[in-house]
Amino acid sequence: MSDGESPLINALRQAVRSAPEQAEFRVALAEALIGADDTQGAIVELGEALRLAPESARARELMLSALGGGVAATAGVAATPTEENLTAKKDSGFDWSAAEAELGDIAPPPRFTSSQKPKPVAADDEGEDPEGVPAHDVERPALTLADVGGLLDVKERLQVSFLAPMRNPELRKIYGKSLRGGLLLYGPPGCGKTFIARAVAGEIGASFISVGISEVLELWFGASEKNLSELFELARRQAPCVLFFDELDALGQRRSQTRSSMMRTVVNQFLTELDSAGSDNEGVFVLGATNAPWDVDPALRRPGRFDRTVLVLPPDAPAREEILRYHLRDRPIAGIDLESLVERTDGFSGADLAYLCETATENALIDAVRSGEVRLMGMADFEAALTDVRPSTGPWFDAARSVALFANEGGAYDDLAAYFKNHKGAKGL
Numbered sequence: 001m002s003d004g005e006s007p008l009i010n011a012l013r014q015a016v017r018s019a020p021e022q023a024e025f026r027v028a029l030a031e032a033l034i035g036a037d038d039t040q041g042a043i044v045e046l047g048e049a050l051r052l053a054p055e056s057a058r059a060r061e062l063m064l065s066a067l068g069g070g071v072a073a074t075a076g077v078a079a080t081p082t083e084e085n086l087t088a089k090k091d092s093g094f095d096w097s098a099a100e101a102e103l104g105d106i107a108p109p110p111r112f113t114s115s116q117k118p119k120p121v122a123a124d125d126e127g128e129d130p131e132g133v134p135a136h137d138v139e140r141p142a143l144t145l146a147d148v149g150g151l152l153d154v155k156e157r158l159q160v161s162f163l164a165p166m167r168n169p170e171l172r173k174i175y176g177k178s179l180r181g182g183l184l185l186y187g188p189p190g191c192g193k194t195f196i197a198r199a200v201a202g203e204i205g206a207s208f209i210s211v212g213i214s215e216v217l218e219l220w221f222g223a224s225e226k227n228l229s230e231l232f233e234l235a236r237r238q239a240p241c242v243l244f245f246d247e248l249d250a251l252g253q254r255r256s257q258t259r260s261s262m263m264r265t266v267v268n269q270f271l272t273e274l275d276s277a278g279s280d281n282e283g284v285f286v287l288g289a290t291n292a293p294w295d296v297d298p299a300l301r302r303p304g305r306f307d308r309t310v311l312v313l314p315p316d317a318p319a320r321e322e323i324l325r326y327h328l329r330d331r332p333i334a335g336i337d338l339e340s341l342v343e344r345t346d347g348f349s350g351a352d353l354a355y356l357c358e359t360a361t362e363n364a365l366i367d368a369v370r371s372g373e374v375r376l377m378g379m380a381d382f383e384a385a386l387t388d389v390r391p392s393t394g395p396w397f398d399a400a401r402s403v404a405l406f407a408n409e410g411g412a413y414d415d416l417a418a419y420f421k422n423h424k425g426a427k428g429l
Contacts, residue, residue: 008032016045023053030062042066047369051362067372138209138238141202148192148199149326150319157310158183158200162285166204166240182274182286182305184248186293187312188396190351193289194246196312200287201242208242209235213250221262225269232273232284239283248288248306249295257295267297274305291396293412294403301412311415314349314393317342323350327357334376341382347391359385 005013012029019025026049033042043066049059145155161183165172185193194210201208209231216227235243245251255264274286288306290296300306315323320342328336345353360381367381368374404417 006032006036009036021052023049023056023059026052027056027059027062030059030066034062034066039066043369043372047366050365054358054361067368067374138207138234138241139198139201141198141208143195143199143202145196145199145203148196149322150315151192151196151312154196154310154312157308158196161308161310162200163203182288183308183310184293184296184301184306185287185289185310185312186291188314188349188393188400189291190349190392191312191314192350193312194244195350197242197244197287197289200285201244204240204242206240206242206285207235207238208244209238210244210246212246216251217266224262224266228266228269228273232281235284236281240285241283242285242287245286245288247290248300249290249292252288252297252300253295254297255299267300271299271305274300292399294407309412309415311419313419314347314391315353317346320345320348320353323353324357327354331357331361332376333378335378336382337379340379344386345391347393349391349393352389352391352393356382356385356389359389 009029009032012025012032015025016022016029026045030042030045030049033039033045042062046059046063046066049056050063053059145158148155165177171177185196187193198208198210200206211231216231217224218227231243235241252267252270253263255267274281286306288296293301293309296306301309321338324338324341324345345356348356360377363381363384364375364377400413400416401420404413404420408414408417
C-alpha cells in the first residue's frame, strides 16, 4: 500500500485481501486505479478478475480501456467508441483511415493447422445448457444424441434399451416390450453422463426432470420420502418424461453400509416408486448417473428398476477433437495443431479438455497483461497448459479396476472388464 493512495483505494485493497476470490472487488479496485492514473496496477487486477470471472463484461471493458483501443482492435475485440476515444484519435495525428484501408485485405491467420472442418458440438459435463432450470421444473431439451460427440457404443446401447421401443409402438406392442424400468449411466466424472441424459429426452421429445440429492434429502423424518414421491408423481403427469437422478450412489446407497434409518427408508421409498405400487410408470424413463455403481443398493439394480447399465468412458480421439473445437470456437486462436492435442490428451475427460482450454486461455491473458499487448492464442499456450493439466480419471480407474477384477458378481461389470482387457497399456490407466 502506498502512503499517497486515496482512502477509497486503500479500502478496496483491504477488501481484495479479505476476499481474493471475489472478482467484483478487483474490478472496483481496478476502476479506482485507472481514475488515479495507475494503469499498470489496474491491468494486474483486471487480469486476476478475468481469470476468476471470464464472463465479466465490466472487467473486459476496463481492460480494453487500460490497454488502449488500438491494441484491442488488433486482437479482433471491438472497444466501445466513446466521444473521448474519437477525439483522441483525431488529435493523435495518425491517419486511421489509411491504416484501415491498408490492413483491410489482410486475412487473419488460420485458427487450426488441421485440414478438417470444425464440428459444432461436444459431449462433456461443461457443455450442457448453461442456463438450466431450478429443481423440480420440467425442461424440454433441444439437444439430441447427434449433439453428443463420439460415444458410439453408448448411443447404440441407448437405442436398444430406450429409443427403438419408444419410436416403434406397434412393434413394442407385438413383442410385449415394456417401457418401464430404468437405466444407469456410470463411469469416471466429467465424461458427459448428465449431458447424455438430457440428450435422450430431446431425442424422444420427452420432458426432462433433473434431480440432485439436495432436492430430495431433508432433515425432518418423512420429508425426503415425500419429496421423492412428489417427483415421481410429477414425472407421471408429464409422461413421456425422463426422470434423471444424479449421484445415485448418494441417494440410493447400500442399506447395509449406512447406520442412518432415514437413508434406509429413502431407499425403500425409491424401490416403491420404481415398482409403481399403486401408480403406472408407463412412459416414465428413469435414468441415473453415478461414479460408483458398486455403492448403489443391490435392490435398486434388480429387474424393473435400474436393471440396465451403460458405461460412459472418457472420449475417444474423434470425440476429443469435437470437444476441443467446441471449447475453442469463440477464442482468438491461430495455428492450433488439433491432431497433436488429440493424441496427447488420451484419457482426458470432457471436463479435463475444457479445463485445458481454459488454462491455455489464462496463459495468453496473463502474458497480455504483463506485456501490454493483446495477442492470439497459439500452441505455446497449450504446451504450457499440458505441463500443468493431467487427466482426472486416474483415481476412478484405479478403484474400478479392483471392482472389475474381484467383484464382478453376475457379470455386472463385464463391459468395464473388457475395457481394461483391451487397454492394458493405456496411458494413465
